[in-house]
Amino acid sequence: MNDPRLGNVVEMRDIVKTFPGVRALDGVSFSVRAGEIHALVGKNGAGKSTLVQILTGLYPQDSGEIFVRGEPIERMTTTRAKDVGIALVAQHARFVPGLSIAENVFAGSLPRTRGGFVDWSRLHRDSAERLRRFGLEIDVRRRMEEVTIAERQMIEIARALFAEASVVILDEPTAPLPKHEVRMLFEFVRRQRERGATFVYISHYLEEVFELSDRVTVLRNGQLVGVTPTSQLTQPTLVRMISGTDVERFRRPARGGLGKPVLEVAGLSRPGAYEDLSLRVHAGEVVGLTGLEGCGNGALARGLFGLEPLGVGRVLVDGKPYRAANPAEALRRGVAYLPRDRHGLGIVGIRSVRDNVSLSVTDKLANALGFISGRRERSLVGKYIASLGIKTPGMGQAVENLSGGNQQKVVVAKLVATAPRILLLDEPTQGVDVQAKVEILRIVDELTGGGVGVAIVSDELGELTDVCDRVLVFYRGRLTREFRKGVDEMTPARILAAIEGEVEEGVDAVA
Numbered sequence: 001m002n003d004p005r006l007g008n009v010v011e012m013r014d015i016v017k018t019f020p021g022v023r024a025l026d027g028v029s030f031s032v033r034a035g036e037i038h039a040l041v042g043k044n045g046a047g048k049s050t051l052v053q054i055l056t057g058l059y060p061q062d063s064g065e066i067f068v069r070g071e072p073i074e075r076m077t078t079t080r081a082k083d084v085g086i087a088l089v090a091q092h093a094r095f096v097p098g099l100s101i102a103e104n105v106f107a108g109s110l111p112r113t114r115g116g117f118v119d120w121s122r123l124h125r126d127s128a129e130r131l132r133r134f135g136l137e138i139d140v141r142r143r144m145e146e147v148t149i150a151e152r153q154m155i156e157i158a159r160a161l162f163a164e165a166s167v168v169i170l171d172e173p174t175a176p177l178p179k180h181e182v183r184m185l186f187e188f189v190r191r192q193r194e195r196g197a198t199f200v201y202i203s204h205y206l207e208e209v210f211e212l213s214d215r216v217t218v219l220r221n222g223q224l225v226g227v228t229p230t231s232q233l234t235q236p237t238l239v240r241m242i243s244g245t246d247v248e249r250f251r252r253p254a255r256g257g258l259g260k261p262v263l264e265v266a267g268l269s270r271p272g273a274y275e276d277l278s279l280r281v282h283a284g285e286v287v288g289l290t291g292l293e294g295c296g297n298g299a300l301a302r303g304l305f306g307l308e309p310l311g312v313g314r315v316l317v318d319g320k321p322y323r324a325a326n327p328a329e330a331l332r333r334g335v336a337y338l339p340r341d342r343h344g345l346g347i348v349g350i351r352s353v354r355d356n357v358s359l360s361v362t363d364k365l366a367n368a369l370g371f372i373s374g375r376r377e378r379s380l381v382g383k384y385i386a387s388l389g390i391k392t393p394g395m396g397q398a399v400e401n402l403s404g405g406n407q408q409k410v411v412v413a414k415l416v417a418t419a420p421r422i423l424l425l426d427e428p429t430q431g432v433d434v435q436a437k438v439e440i441l442r443i444v445d446e447l448t449g450g451g452v453g454v455a456i457v458s459d460e461l462g463e464l465t466d467v468c469d470r471v472l473v474f475y476r477g478r479l480t481r482e483f484r485k486g487v488d489e490m491t492p493a494r495i496l497a498a499i500e501g502e503v504e505e506g507v508d509a510v511a
């Protein structure tokens with residue numbers, strides 16, 4: 001093969017990496033061809049992030065070799081990675097808030113006038129021009145926090161590419177993205193590939209892997225399972241490679257005979273967020289709240305948890321008037337919430353898995369004198385680690401050292417441990433692997449068996465139809481449709497049509 005585009009730009013051989021108590025990579029080889037989109041998949045904790053972090057010099061490997069365009073790299077460092085054109089676009093991009101897009105594009109090397117002042121007109125002209133070269137028409141004067149996450153990621157990718165990166169690594173780029181922004185990002189990535197860029201793409205969304213990638217590398221438990229052209233794979237085969245077993249999709253049977261309402265909302269309005277919402281969640285019921293980004297479902301959940309004002313209207317929890325000024329009060333009243341952004345208020349990163357799970361339930365563990373029983377604590381925490389399959393060397397491990405998906409599971413355990421009356425979950429399966437998705441949904445089912453009411457804010461329509469008794473559709477702040485399992489035809493396609501605001505003839509809106 002003389003065409004250099006067909007050669008390997010990156011080749012990692014027999015990479016070993018251990019962290020205290022964990023063999024994160026156990027002799028993994030990984031290679032990427034120029035001009036391809038190469039998906040890297042595997043369960044939570046399989047070693048994906050560690051592998052690409054080694055490739056970009058964030059960690060040194062214990063042993064193993066790295067070649068870039070055939071040249072061995074003795075010691076990969078972040079500077080070296082930049083020099084050889086490998087860039088990692090992290091999910092949580094390092095932007096300086098408060099600055100404009102233009103300033104971020106030129107971060108560290110703003111054009112100056114002869115007098116040494118920032119040359120604003122040149123800055124704006126040049127940054128707009130640079131982004132346009134990558135097909136991005138964006139007003140560069142806007143501040144970074146005003147752009148959508150997808151735009152931010154595209155700007156990050158463009159920034160990496162004009163810094164001469166030829167290999168761009170995306171570690172779970174779409175996890176925080178609403179579906180329509182995923183489309184935009186994918187088109188952008190494909191366009192950049194046409195222009196010669198190479199991508200490594202890490203994701204738990206297997207449909208996206210099939211849609212976007214040319215080849216797939218699968219890791220399991222720090223070991224290489226296989227490398228396959230995507231076109232030769234089927235979804236069940238890939239799931240088996242990832243999990244080592246078949247994973248049954250979890251379908252929660254419709255449960256008849258619901259209990260009393262645990263949450264009642266009547267005529268609730270908050271300007272700019274939602275208008276005249278009325279809904280109920282019963283004990284033992286799972287209700288999906290879906291719609292486009294900003295349709296009001298997420299705002300309602302945050303409001304109920306005391307993170308945002310609820311607005312005017314009536315809210316009852318367990319039949320009693322309800323308002324929570326803050327999350328602590330919400331938890332005391334039996335309202336628990338899983339935030340979409342697990343790096344936000346969900347976890348206390350530097351504390352251990354044990355502390356994180358038990359912090360929220362100290363009163364349940366304390367005996368009459370107020371001492372926490374170590375034995376009871378260990379058994380409670382141990383139970384959650386086992387039932388959710390949390391991959392950790394021990395309860396004492398700091399949560400920030402766990403893989404992304406395992407952090408998410410710790411948050412779920414923490415919430416479940418508070419024994420809530422109503423559990424609000426915002427995109428609960430985001431960033432978790434196929435098997436953990438099923439485990440989380442199973443836990444939701446168990447909770448409802450115990451009389452908890454669950455509301456899931458999500459646009460994973462397949463999952464919603466699998467677990468929900470009802471799915472409520474929000475459109476521009478209003479509740480527009482209701483789908484009841486076993487009564488209405490509750491399919492992802494029908495819900496999607498409702499989400500996009502299509503009026504279907506002959507179907508009643510929510511009563």
Ligand SMILES: Nc1ncnc2c1ncn2[C@@H]1O[C@H](COP(=O)(O)OP(=O)(O)OP(=O)(O)O)[C@@H](O)[C@H]1O
Pocket residue numbers: 019020022023024042043044045046047048049050051391392401402403404405406431
């Ligand atoms: N800094 C660290 N200290 C200790 N252990 C770590 C550290 N970073 C990663 N690990 C461990 O190494 C293993 C691999 O983690 P890694 O983050 O690479 O997984 P991943 O495949 O990216 O998972 P996910 O899909 O959940 O993001 C995990 O068991 C994790 O707990």
Ligand SMILES: [Mg+2]
Pocket residue numbers: 048049050403404405
């Ligand atoms: Mg990861």
